[in-house]
Amino acid sequence: MSAPLWYARTSELNETGMRTMARRLPAVIGRSARLAWRASPADTAVAIAFNLVAGVFTAFGLLATTGVLTALFASGPTPERVRAALPSLALVAGAIALRAALLAAAGWAQARLQPQVERLVELRLYEATTAVDLAALDDSSFLDDLKRAEGRGLRSAPLVVQYAVDVLTGAVGLLAAAGTLGVLHPILLPLLLFTALPEGWASVRAARMRYLTELRLIGALRRKWILSDLMGDRRHAAEIRSFTMRGFLLGQYDQVAGYQRGVMLDLARRQTMTRVFGDMMQGVATGGVYIALGLMLWKGAVPLAVAGTAVLAIRTGQMSLANLVFAVNRCYEEGLYFGDYLEFCAEAEKRMPERTRPVPEDGAPVPLPADFGRISVEDVTFTYPGAESPSLNGISLRVDRGEVVALVGENGSGKSTLAKILAGLYDPDAGDVRWDGVSLREVAPERLWEHIAVIAQEYTHWPMTARQNITMGRTADEEALLAAARASGADEVVADLARGYDTLLDRRFEGGAELSGGQWQRLAVGRGFFRDAPLLICDEPTAALDARAEHHLFERIRTHADGRTVLLITHRLASVRHADRIYVLEHGKVIEEGDHGFLMALGGLYADLYGLQAAAYSAAG
Numbered sequence: 001m002s003a004p005l006w007y008a009r010t011s012e013l014n015e016t017g018m019r020t021m022a023r024r025l026p027a028v029i030g031r032s033a034r035l036a037w038r039a040s041p042a043d044t045a046v047a048i049a050f051n052l053v054a055g056v057f058t059a060f061g062l063l064a065t066t067g068v069l070t071a072l073f074a075s076g077p078t079p080e081r082v083r084a085a086l087p088s089l090a091l092v093a094g095a096i097a098l099r100a101a102l103l104a105a106a107g108w109a110q111a112r113l114q115p116q117v118e119r120l121v122e123l124r125l126y127e128a129t130t131a132v133d134l135a136a137l138d139d140s141s142f143l144d145d146l147k148r149a150e151g152r153g154l155r156s157a158p159l160v161v162q163y164a165v166d167v168l169t170g171a172v173g174l175l176a177a178a179g180t181l182g183v184l185h186p187i188l189l190p191l192l193l194f195t196a197l198p199e200g201w202a203s204v205r206a207a208r209m210r211y212l213t214e215l216r217l218i219g220a221l222r223r224k225w226i227l228s229d230l231m232g233d234r235r236h237a238a239e240i241r242s243f244t245m246r247g248f249l250l251g252q253y254d255q256v257a258g259y260q261r262g263v264m265l266d267l268a269r270r271q272t273m274t275r276v277f278g279d280m281m282q283g284v285a286t287g288g289v290y291i292a293l294g295l296m297l298w299k300g301a302v303p304l305a306v307a308g309t310a311v312l313a314i315r316t317g318q319m320s321l322a323n324l325v326f327a328v329n330r331c332y333e334e335g336l337y338f339g340d341y342l343e344f345c346a347e348a349e350k351r352m353p354e355r356t357r358p359v360p361e362d363g364a365p366v367p368l369p370a371d372f373g374r375i376s377v378e379d380v381t382f383t384y385p386g387a388e389s390p391s392l393n394g395i396s397l398r399v400d401r402g403e404v405v406a407l408v409g410e411n412g413s414g415k416s417t418l419a420k421i422l423a424g425l426y427d428p429d430a431g432d433v434r435w436d437g438v439s440l441r442e443v444a445p446e447r448l449w450e451h452i453a454v455i456a457q458e459y460t461h462w463p464m465t466a467r468q469n470i471t472m473g474r475t476a477d478e479e480a481l482l483a484a485a486r487a488s489g490a491d492e493v494v495a496d497l498a499r500g501y502d503t504l505l506d507r508r509f510e511g512g513a514e515l516s517g518g519q520w521q522r523l524a525v526g527r528g529f530f531r532d533a534p535l536l537i538c539d540e541p542t543a544a545l546d547a548r549a550e551h552h553l554f555e556r557i558r559t560h561a562d563g564r565t566v567l568l569i570t571h572r573l574a575s576v577r578h579a580d581r582i583y584v585l586e587h588g589k590v591i592e593e594g595d596h597g598f599l600m601a602l603g604g605l606y607a608d609l610y611g612l613q614a615a616a617y618s619a620a621g
Helices: 017-040 041-072 078-129 134-138 140-184 188-194 196-232 235-241 246-299 304-350 415-422 447-449 466-471 478-488 491-496 519-529 547-561 594-603 607-621
Strands: 374-382 390-401 404-411 429-437 452-455 535-539 567-570 579-588 591-593
Touching: 017 041, 017 140, 017 304, 041 078, 041 140, 041 304, 078 140, 134 140, 140 188, 140 196, 140 304, 188 246, 188 304, 196 235, 196 246, 196 304, 235 246, 246 304, 374 415, 390 415, 390 429, 390 567, 390 591, 404 415, 404 478, 404 607, 415 535, 415 567, 452 519, 466 478, 466 491, 466 519, 478 491, 478 519, 478 547, 491 519, 519 547, 535 547, 567 607, 579 594, 579 607, 591 594, 591 607, 594 607
Parallel strands: 404 567, 404 579, 452 535, 535 567
Antiparallel strands: 374 390, 374 429, 579 591
16 A cells, blocks of 8 residues: 555654654653653652662662672681671661662652643643634644644653653662672773663664654554544444445555554564664673673682672663663653654644734733624635635625624535634634624633524534533523523423433433434524523524424524524525525625525525525425
């Protein structure tokens, strides 16, 4: 399978050389330390301090071993030599016991850190994703970055903290062994460090191979996730069967999986070759160290007791070195993914709407009129990320308080995009939207959303109770809840549920209920009515309803709209006949404006569309 465009991550691949690793590792450890400290200062301090003290006892135990060996290798009767060795032996035993206790306490603190770090990073990620500018979620590059952050990046946060502490543990152990060798004989120290080169090279190279492969597969993994969701979700099951899509989807999935398999097999081959070569060179280096130690004994450069201690120190140093190399390898590797998480969060936080709002000189928030007189759209232009042409191109219109204003036009004319800009979900590229002269660019989005209720065509089937599906997280005023349910017809839906408003609307859980499309639509309308905002935006609210239900719903909207302002977007033009003003959109521009009678007399696009729909209803009758 050839790699399509959504596999390409060329710029990122070029940034992950071995020099980059050496430059980034201290920063990775620093970021992990700051993250751990924010999660739990006490546990972080315990983990670091106890590891450092454990290293001191490692060195102390090794040096005390020299006293044991010196006493045992001395001349004289064996019982006397054993008695002479007992004090040093007690010191060795005590050092080992204390070291074990300190490492256990450090490990306990480290284990406590993991869930606290997980909570911290998950909260930051979802704070960003739920507040980011909606246009960012239409950007394929942003979605790729989100997938990386939400997948391996999120999982790597506690791991990078764990491996950073392991780096500290390994480094302290290695320094303890190296310090001991330096005290015993200066030439022993470089011999120990010489063993680090082969394994360090192999581990770093293997880590880089894995990371580059993960980057290469980001697009493929996202594609697999989309396909698996299609094949495993109940929402798509009926259509997959009725259109016999099973073979096609399985073929698509197998094609992507085959590409992934080939990439991973190639990675396994290259990593194995690298590790085998590294192990061979490690063996040669270790052999060289012991030959050098033997020559020193032969020449009398070190006494036998010191040589014995040196052997133990070298073995301790090699184990610490192996742990250090492994920890450095994993810390750097997980740090790369954690870096993806941090970069995504920083980018997402930059794209939060409130970050782009100008701050007034007095620092006070810009007020939004609670009961506006007019909303003005002034020469608004908007283009979706990656699109070649604008969805809106110089749109201007007005919505006066108490009016019912309709937006009509064919698919792709820009109606829903304009509604989202009016709702503050998108910022226009050019132009402005004003509430009584106050620019929405100067208003915090949350303040605007408090003044708007939206009944959308694409609404969420929240896996929550019927009550929560209407109140949407607000404190439930029972009287307001019942009034909104009656006005939308949701009360008839709830009446058939086993536990009424407290029925869970998700059949995947015990006691959960399943609703039809029309029933869900009534709940969606109910949540719009419950909000009781001065501006009600209805974006294709009758898409899932039959003709009778559609008629009833529009009657309910007209009744609910008494004294309120309604922006209505619909294809069904019979529903907009009584609108105070109708704007007709085509290719992102307003081409006609007026009430129903004026537009019919004009004989333009609106009259053509209305005539076509009327003829279709007449033919159907």
